[in-house]
Amino acid sequence: MTLGQVxxxxxxxxxxxxxxxxxxFLTGIQKQYxxxxxxxxxxxxxxxxxxxxxxxxxxxxxxxKVQTHDVGDNTLLVDFIRESAGLTGTHVGCDTSQCxxxxxxxxxxxxxxxxxxxxxxxxxxxxxxxxxGTSDSLHPMQEAFQENHGLQCGFCTPGMVMSAIExxxxxxxxxxxxxxDGLEGNICxxxxxxxxxxxxxxxxxxxxx
Amino acid sequence: xxxxxxxSVLRKEDKKFLTGKGRYTDDINRSxxxxxxxxxxxxxxxxIKSIDTKAASAASGVVAVYTGEDVAxxxxxxxxxxxxxxxxxxxxxKEPPHPILANGKVRYVGDHVAVVIAETLAQAKSAAELxxxxxxxxxxxxxxxxxxxxxxxxxxxxxxxxxxxxxGDEASxxxxxxxxxxxxxxxxxxxxxxxxxxxxxxxxxEYDDVSESYTLHTTSQNPQLTRLVIAAFMFQxxxxxxxxxxxxxxxxxxxxxYVYAEEAVCTWASKKINRPIKWTADRTQAFLSDAHGRxxxxxxxxxxDDNNKIIxxxxxxxxNLGSYLSAFAVSVPTYLHGTLLSGVYDIPAIxxxxxxxxxxxxxxxxxxxxxxxxxxxxxxxTMDAAAREVGMDPTEFRRLNFIPKDAFPYQTxxxxxxxxxxxxxxxxxxxxxxxxxxxxxxRSEAAKRGMYRGIGVSTYIEACGIAPSAVAxxxxxxxxxxxxxxxxxxxxxxxxxxxxxxxxxxxxATTFAQIVSEKLGVPLANVDLIHGDxxxxxxxxxxxxxxxxxxxxxxxxxxLDKVIEKSKKIAAHLMEASVEDVEFNEGKFAIAGTDKxxxxxxxxxxxxxxxxxxxxxxxxxxxxxxxxxxxxxxxPSGAHIAEVExxxxxxxxxxxxWAACDDFGNLINPMxxxxxxxGGIAQGIGQALLENAHYDENGQLLTxxxxxxxxxxxxxxxxxxVGYTNTPCTxxxxxxxxxxxxxxxxxxxxxxxxxIDALSPLGITDMSMPATPLKVWKAIQDSQSVAAE
Ligand code: FES
Ligand code: FES
Numbered sequence: 001m002t003l004g005q006v007x008x009x010x011x012x013x014x015x016x017x018x019x020x021x022x023x024x025f026l027t028g029i030q031k032q033y034x035x036x037x038x039x040x041x042x043x044x045x046x047x048x049x050x051x052x053x054x055x056x057x058x059x060x061x062x063x064x065k066v067q068t069h070d071v072g073d074n075t076l077l078v079d080f081i082r083e084s085a086g087l088t089g090t091h092v093g094c095d096t097s098q099c100x101x102x103x104x105x106x107x108x109x110x111x112x113x114x115x116x117x118x119x120x121x122x123x124x125x126x127x128x129x130x131x132x133g134t135s136d137s138l139h140p141m142q143e144a145f146q147e148n149h150g151l152q153c154g155f156c157t158p159g160m161v162m163s164a165i166e167x168x169x170x171x172x173x174x175x176x177x178x179x180x181d182g183l184e185g186n187i188c189x190x191x192x193x194x195x196x197x198x199x200x201x202x203x204x205x206x207x208x209x
Numbered sequence: 210x211x212x213x214x215x216x217s218v219l220r221k222e223d224k225k226f227l228t229g230k231g232r233y234t235d236d237i238n239r240s241x242x243x244x245x246x247x248x249x250x251x252x253x254x255x256x257i258k259s260i261d262t263k264a265a266s267a268a269s270g271v272v273a274v275y276t277g278e279d280v281a282x283x284x285x286x287x288x289x290x291x292x293x294x295x296x297x298x299x300x301x302x303k304e305p306p307h308p309i310l311a312n313g314k315v316r317y318v319g320d321h322v323a324v325v326i327a328e329t330l331a332q333a334k335s336a337a338e339l340x341x342x343x344x345x346x347x348x349x350x351x352x353x354x355x356x357x358x359x360x361x362x363x364x365x366x367x368x369x370x371x372x373x374x375x376x377g378d379e380a381s382x383x384x385x386x387x388x389x390x391x392x393x394x395x396x397x398x399x400x401x402x403x404x405x406x407x408x409x410x411x412x413x414x415e416y417d418d419v420s421e422s423y424t425l426h427t428t429s430q431n432p433q434l435t436r437l438v439i440a441a442f443m444f445q446x447x448x449x450x451x452x453x454x455x456x457x458x459x460x461x462x463x464x465x466x467y468v469y470a471e472e473a474v475c476t477w478a479s480k481k482i483n484r485p486i487k488w489t490a491d492r493t494q495a496f497l498s499d500a501h502g503r504x505x506x507x508x509x510x511x512x513x514d515d516n517n518k519i520i521x522x523x524x525x526x527x528x529n530l531g532s533y534l535s536a537f538a539v540s541v542p543t544y545l546h547g548t549l550l551s552g553v554y555d556i557p558a559i560x561x562x563x564x565x566x567x568x569x570x571x572x573x574x575x576x577x578x579x580x581x582x583x584x585x586x587x588x589x590x591t592m593d594a595a596a597r598e599v600g601m602d603p604t605e606f607r608r609l610n611f612i613p614k615d616a617f618p619y620q621t622x623x624x625x626x627x628x629x630x631x632x633x634x635x636x637x638x639x640x641x642x643x644x645x646x647x648x649x650x651x652r653s654e655a656a657k658r659g660m661y662r663g664i665g666v667s668t669y670i671e672a673c674g675i676a677p678s679a680v681a682x683x684x685x686x687x688x689x690x691x692x693x694x695x696x697x698x699x700x701x702x703x704x705x706x707x708x709x710x711x712x713x714x715x716x717x718a719t720t721f722a723q724i725v726s727e728k729l730g731v732p733l734a735n736v737d738l739i740h741g742d743x744x745x746x747x748x749x750x751x752x753x754x755x756x757x758x759x760x761x762x763x764x765x766x767x768x769l770d771k772v773i774e775k776s777k778k779i780a781a782h783l784m785e786a787s788v789e790d791v792e793f794n795e796g797k798f799a800i801a802g803t804d805k806x807x808x809x810x811x812x813x814x815x816x817x818x819x820x821x822x823x824x825x826x827x828x829x830x831x832x833x834x835x836x837x838x839x840x841x842x843x844x845p846s847g848a849h850i851a852e853v854e855x856x857x858x859x860x861x862x863x864x865x866x867w868a869a870c871d872d873f874g875n876l877i878n879p880m881x882x883x884x885x886x887x888g889g890i891a892q893g894i895g896q897a898l899l900e901n902a903h904y905d906e907n908g909q910l911l912t913x914x915x916x917x918x919x920x921x922x923x924x925x926x927x928x929x930x931v932g933y934t935n936t937p938c939t940x941x942x943x944x945x946x947x948x949x950x951x952x953x954x955x956x957x958x959x960x961x962x963x964x965i966d967a968l969s970p971l972g973i974t975d976m977s978m979p980a981t982p983l984k985v986w987k988a989i990q991d992s993q994s995v996a997a998e
Contacts, residue, residue: 072331088236089229091459093407094492098915101407129229142227146219149884153714154226155407155459161227180923187915189407189460190714192891192952193923195884 058122062087063131071118077111078102080118081128089129089158093187100186103159104128110166112185129158132165140206141165141199150199152190160186160196168204176201213727214943217880221733222718231457234411234426239485242413243272245475246333247488248323248340249497250315253351253569253908254360255344257313257322264339265325270332273482274340275474276323277312285309285477286443287533288468292540294374294685297562302372302685305363305567307533309443309470309477315344316362316532317569318909319497321470326478326486349569349908353506353529356566362532369567371530372539375560376547377623382560385521389512393595399583400978401504401529401902402895403918404576406713408459409490410499412472414479422450423479427472429455429741430465430711431751434688436743438468438536439476451476455741458713462892463575464499465713466753467536471498496913501902502576504529505542507587512558517599519610521558524550524587528573530565535574539565544624544684545580545672545754551621552588553632553670553846554610559622569908575753577892577953578671585669589958593665593965597974603666603962604636604645611668625672627844629936635870636668639848642868642930648852661855662865663967667959670846673947674759676839691838692756693747694764696725696772698831700817702810703735707834709749710761711741715949716881717757721765723877724943728769729809730796747834755947758877759843763941767835775831776812782823783807783815843938843946847871849890849955853963860986862898862964867929869955874938874946882948883931889952890929895921896953897960901979919979972996 053073060067062085069084081090081104090113093101097115104113105127133139141161144150151157160183167182168174174182179200180193188196212218225231262274287307294302311322323340327333348360350369357368386392406428413426429435436453440446458465475486490498505528512521528542547561578585596606612619614631621627640646648664655662675681678689693709706721722736739745749761773793780798781788784805792799799806815822816831852866869886876882899919903911912918937944957978964976964985971992977984 082236087229088233089231091233091408092235093409094915096492096914096916099407099492129227133228135224135228135230138224138227145227146223149220149880151223151226152716152884152888153406153408153460154222154231154457155233157226158229176928177924180926183923187407187920187922189405189462189892189920190888191884192887192889192921192929193926194887194928197923197928 055119058119060121060124060126062126063128073119075118076114077116077118077121078113081113081126087128087130091155091158093155098185098187099156100159100163101156103162103186105162105166110163129161141203144203144206145199148195148199148202150191150196156186156188160188164200164203168200168207172204174204212733213723214875214877215879216723217878218719218723218733220716220719220881221722222716233408233457233459234413234428235489237413237426237456238487239413239415242485242487243326243328243482244330244333245324245326245478245486245488246330246337247321247471248325248337248342250311250318250320250322252315252344252346253318253349254347254362255315256347257311257315258343258345260323261341262323265336268332268336268339270328271325271336272328272484273326273478274323274336275310275478277308277310280308280310280477281312283477284445288473288536289438289442290534290539291536291688292686294372294539294543296373297375298373302539303366304534305365309473317571319494319571320532321474324474324478326482349906351568351570351904351906351908353504353527353566353568356568362567362569366567371534371565371567373562373564374543375562377560378558379560382521382523382558385512385558386510386523389520390515391513391598393511393513393591393598395509395591395594397507397509397587397590398977399503399505399507399586400896400900401573402502402576402900403496403902404462404464404499404502405920406460406462406464409492409495410465410469410471411489412475413485413487414472414475415485416480416483418483422452423476424452424454425472425476426454426456428458428465429453430458430461430713430753432711432741433709433743433746433748434751435468439473443473444477453743455711458711461713462577463502463579463753466751467500467574469498492915493913496918497910498571500535500572500574501531502573503583504573505583507583509587509591511591511595513595513599517601517606517609519554519556522550522556524561526561526563528563528565529568529570531568531570531572533572535572538572538574540686541575541580542583546584548623548625549581549584549670549672550588550623552585553612553630553668555612555616556622561623570904577889578950579754581671581950582954582957585667585954586958589667589669590961593962594974604640607636607666607668608633625842627670628841628939630670630844630846630872631934631936632668632846634934635846635872636848638932638934639850639868639870642870642932643850643852643866645850655854659857661857661967661970663853663855663963663965665851665959665961665963665966666848667955667962668848669955670844671950671954672842672844673755673950674839674843675754675756676760676842678838688750689838690750690760691836692761692764693749693834693836694761694768695747695834696765696768696832698772698813698816700814702731702813704729704731705737705739706765707739707746708761708765709746709751710757711752713752715752715757715885716878720758720877720881721762724762724765725769728766728773731809755845755949758943758945759938759941759947760837760839762877762943762945763839764835764837766942767837768833771833771835772831775827775833776809778823778827779812779815780807783821840940843874843941845871845873845946845948845951847951847955849959851956851959851963853960853967855964855967855985857989860982860984860989862980862985864894864927864960867927869929869952870932870934871948871951872934872936872946873948873951874935875944876933877943877945885948886931886952887929889950890956891921891926892953893956894926894960897957897978897980899925899979
C-alpha cells in the first residue's frame with residue numbers, strides 16, 4: 001500500500017459516517033437534495049436558522065395524529081416534531097447529522113430528522129418514539145432495552161430504539177457484527193454499546209420478525 | 210426475587226426514557242420565552258478594541274444585546290475556583306478573573322463576547338452575525354511545553370503558570386534513583402479529550418418580579434452547588450432568591466459539574482428583560498466551550514533494585530489547564546493525580562512535581578476519572594516498559610511489586626491510606642477470563658493471517674468519594690464533600706427519598722430504592738427518589754468522582770437508621786414492650802420471644818394518626834435526614850486486560866477481547882454496575898484509539914464536530930467480559946467503593962500496552978494516544994525501514 005492509499009483509508013475510517021451513515025439513514029430524497037445542493041445537513045440547519053422564508057402550513061401525520069403547523073422553507077423535521085408538535089422524545093445531539101439522537105420513521109423508513117426538511121415530509125406518516133408503545137404496553141424493542149439495561153442517561157435512547165427497530169425488521173437474524181455495523185450512525189456515550197447490542201438481539205427475538 | 214441489595218432489578222427510571230417522556234432542559238418551554246445566542250470569539254487571543262451592537266439590537270425580533278461591559282456594570286462576578294493548592298515557593302495558586310462575558314480580552318476560540326436575546330432562535334442567530342467585534346490579535350499559546358515562555362495570557366499569571374506544586378519526598382526519591390540498579394525512563398502524553406455527553410448543555414432562566422427570585426433549569430451534575438456559586442459568589446444575592454433545577458440530564462462525565470458562563474448570563478439577563486430565556490448549545494459550541502479533559506505530559510523515572518523491586522518513582526508533569534481556571538481544574542492534576550502515583554504497588558519513595566499551565570484553549574477540568582486516568586496511564590505504561598527492560602512477563606513484574614494483602618491498611622508515600630484491597634486475585638481472575646496462558650497460540654494463529662496480535666494489562670487503583678471534608682479542606686478544597694439524604698415516610702408507608710446526589714444516567718432512582726427496600730423491607734415500587742431541585746432537596750454536593758453511593762448512599766443509610774430507631778420506639782409503645790426487646794426484620798417489628806408484631810406500614814400510620822402514641826417522649830411523624838461526611842476515600846481497584854489485533858496494511862487496531870475484574874466492594878445492583886464498567890471502558894478505548902481534541906498553532910480547534918472528533922461507535926468496540934472480587938470498604942455502612950470511573954481509568958494503558966505488545970516483534974516500544982490507523986501504520990513503516998537499513 002502506498003502512503004496515499006493509507007491516508008485515503010484513514011480518512012474514510014475516521015470520516016466513515018459520511019459514507020456509511022448517509023447511505024444508512026438518509027432517504028433517497030434527502031440524498032438527492034443534499035447532492036443537488038452539494039452541502040451537508042449542517043448547512044441546512046444553519047440556513048434554517050437564518051432563513052426567513054415561510055412555506056405556510058404543512059400537515060404531517062405523526063403517530064396517527066394529523067399535525068398542521070406553519071413552517072419556514074428550511075424548518076427541519078426535527079424542529080417540527082419537537083417545537084411545533086411538542087413531541088420532545090426525539091432529541092438533537094449534534095449539528096452534523098451524525099449522532100442519531102433524532103432518528104424517527106418516515107413512511108416506514110428510519111430517518112435522521114435533523115437531516116430532512118419538514119416540508120419534505122409533508123403528507124408523510126411519521127412515527128416517533130412516543131408512537132411505538134406506551135408505558136403500559138411497551139414495544140418489544142423498548143422492553144428489550146429495559147430488560148437488558150440498554151440505556152443509562154436515556155438521551156440517545158429514542159433514536160437508538162427507532163434505528164434498532166428498522167435494523168431488525170430488515171435483518172431478523174442480525175449477528176453481533178451486523179448489529180454493531182447497523183448502529184454505527186447512533187452515538188451513545190454512556191453504555192459502551194455492550195448492552196445495546198444485547199438489547200437489539202433480544203428485541204429481534206421478541207418482535208418475532 | 211429480592212429487590213434489595215445485590216439484586217439486578219430493572220431500572221425504575223427506564224420507562225420514561227424509553228417512551229420519550231424524559232424531560233431534559235431543552236424539552237421545557239415557558240410562555241413568553243425568548244432565545245439566547247452567544248457571539249463567540251473566533252480568534253484564540255486578542256484584545257477587544259470595540260464591540261458594535263447597534264445593528265444587532267435593531268434587527269428583527271431582537272429583545273436585547275449585552276456585552277461584558279453590561280455584566281461588569283451590574284457587578285456580576287465570574288465562576289470561582291473550587292480548589293487551590295500552594296506552590297513550591299509558598300505562593301498561592303494564581304486565580305485570574307473569569308468574566309462571564311469577555312471584558313477587554315478574549316482568551317480562546319469560543320470565549321463569550323456578547324449575548325443576543327431574541328423572540329426566536331433564528332432571529333438571535335441572524336442578529337448575532339450583525340454584532341461587530343474589532344479584535345487586536347495577540348499570539349496564541351497552544352503548545353504546552355513552550356507555554357511558560359509564550360505570550361502573557363493573564364497579567365495575574367506570570368509565565369502562564371497557575372501553580373507549581375509538589376508532593377512526596379524529593380530527597381529520598383532522588384536517592385533511590387541514584388542508588389537504583391536500573392532506572393526506567395518514559396515520557397507519556399495524555400491526549401486532550403472532549404467529554405461529549407450526548408445532551409448538549411442547556412439553560413432555561415426565569416425571573417419572578419413579585420418574589421424577586423430566579424429559577425434556573427440547567428444541565429448540571431450538582432444543582433445545589435450551582436445555586437450557591439451563582440447566588441452567593443457571582444450575583445451576590447440571597448441564596449434563597451435562586452432556585453436551580455437539574456431535571457433529566459443526558460450524561461455529564463464531569464463536564465456538567467461547573468458553572469458556565471451561558472447559564473449565568475441567561476439568569477442575569479432574565480431579570481433585565483423580565484422574560485424567560487432559553488439557551489441550548491449546539492454540538493460545535495459544546496466542543497468549543499465545554500470544559501475539556503486530560504492534556505498532560507508526564508516524565509516518569511522508575512527506580513528498580515537488583516531483584517526488580519521498585520524502590521522509587523519520580524514523575525514530573527506539566528498539564529494544560531486552558532484559558533481560565535475552571536472550578537476543579539486545580540485538584541485534578543494535583544490531589545486526584547499525584548496522590549494516586551503509588552497505584553497498587555508498594556513504592557517506598559515517591560516524588561511528583563506538577564505545573565499547571567495557562568494556554569489560549571478552552572478551560573480543562575475533570576473528565577471521567579479526573580487525574581486518576583492520567584496517573585494510571587503513566588504508571589501502567591511504565592510498568593510494562595520496566596517489565597520489558599528486565600525481561601519479565603508484565604503480569605509477573607506487577608505481582609512482584611503489588612502491595613501484599615496483609616499490608617492493609619497501607620500508607621502510601623503520597624498521602625493516601627488504602628483501607629482494603631487484594632490485588633493478586635483480581636489479576637488471576639482477569640487472566641483466567643481472557644485465557645492469558647494460551648495467548649501465544651492466538652498470537653501465532655493471527656500471524657498466519659498476517660495480523661499482529663497483542664495483549665495488554667492494566668492493574669489500577671482509584672480514590673473515590675473524596676473525603677473527609679476536613680482533609681479535603683486542608684488540601685485546598687473550598688467545598689465540603691459530605692452528602693445529604695432525607696427519608697419521608699408517608700402515613701401509608703410509601704417512601705420518598707431526597708438526595709443531594711444527582712443521577713444523569715447512573716440509575717439512582719433504582720439503586721437508592723434498593724437500599725431502602727433492603728433496610729425497611731418495603732417493595733421497590735413504594736419508594737420514589739427526588740433529586741436535582743434546590744427547592745426540594747437539602748444542600749448536597751452532587752454526583753461526580755464515583756461518590757453517589759459511597760457518600761450519598763451512606764448518608765441514606767444513616768437517615769434510614771434514624772427512621773428505624775424511631776419506628777422501634779413507636780412499635781414498643783404500640784405493643785407495650787420495652788424498646789430493647791423490639792427486633793426489626795424484613796419490614797416487621799416483633800417483640801423477642803412473643804408472637805407480637807407490627808408491620809412497617811402500621812408504624813407509619815401510628816406516627817401520622819397518633820391516637821395511641823408516646824407523645825411525652827416522641828414527636829409525631831416519620832421523616833428523618835442525615836448528612837454523612839466519610840472518614841476516608843474509598844479505593845476501588847482492578848485488573849483489565851485488552852487483546853488487540855493490528856492490521857499492518859492499514860494500521861487499524863481492532864479490540865478483539867476484553868476482560869475486566871474489579872473490586873468495588875459490595876454491589877447494590879450488579880446490572881447497573883456492569884453498565885458503568887462498560888461505559889467507562891468504551892470511553893477509555895475512545896481515548897486510546899480514536900479521540901483527540903486538536904488545536905492548530907493559531908488556537909483553532911480543528912476537531913469541533915463529530916466529523917472530526919472520532920467518537921467510539923458500536924462497531925469500534927467489542928463486548929466486554931466483566932467480573933468482580935470483593936473486599937468491602939471498611940468505613941461506610943454499605944461496604945461500597947464506587948464504580949463510575951473505573952473503566953475509563955483502567956482501560957487506556959491496557960490498550961496501548963496491547964498495541965505495543967502486538968508490534969513488539971517489529972521492535973516497537975512506544976505508541977502515543979490516540980493510536981490512530983495513520984500513526985500505527987507509520988510506526989510499522991518506520992520500523993521496517995529501520996530494519997532494512
Ligand atoms: S441530531 Fe440528528 S444526527 Fe445528531
Ligand atoms: S444512554 Fe446516555 S448517551 Fe446513550
